[in-house]
């Protein structure tokens with residue numbers, strides 16, 4: 001799973017804007033080089049994951065979100081979807097809290113399985129435009145099976 005192929009630019013907006021953002025994304029890629037996490041109309045960096053290393057269970061992802069010019073995205077509504085690429089995965093979709101300076105922290109996020117996750121960040125900008133960007137978050141620690149129940153699921157299997 002090559003990183004540069006995996007991180008396809010995703011833009012959900014009207015077609016004209018999508019084309020513009022796609023072009024900007026290409027320019028950003030050329031300008032920034034293959035940094036993997038950063039392409040497209042939003043420059044999304046996961047600046048921290050708590051606990052660290054990321055582990056199955058409750059977690060807080062702190063994101064830094066900038067536009068292609070490097071300006072922090074302020075006044076946006078940011079939704080974070082955590083998912084994996086295998087069939088049957090139940091995505092985890094949560095809201096975020098703005099921390100200022102383009103930083104946002106997830107509320108009530110939870111890693112339900114160990115393994116490689118994909119974090120999809122959906123931003124509704126102040127002008128109503130919706131932009132989406134995905135970031136890989138690999139190697140979440142813990143069991144590679146569904147953990148849809150609460151913490152007392154360790155009681156199972158007796």
Ligand SMILES: [Cu+2]
Pocket residue numbers: 084086089090113
């Ligand atoms: Cu999964």
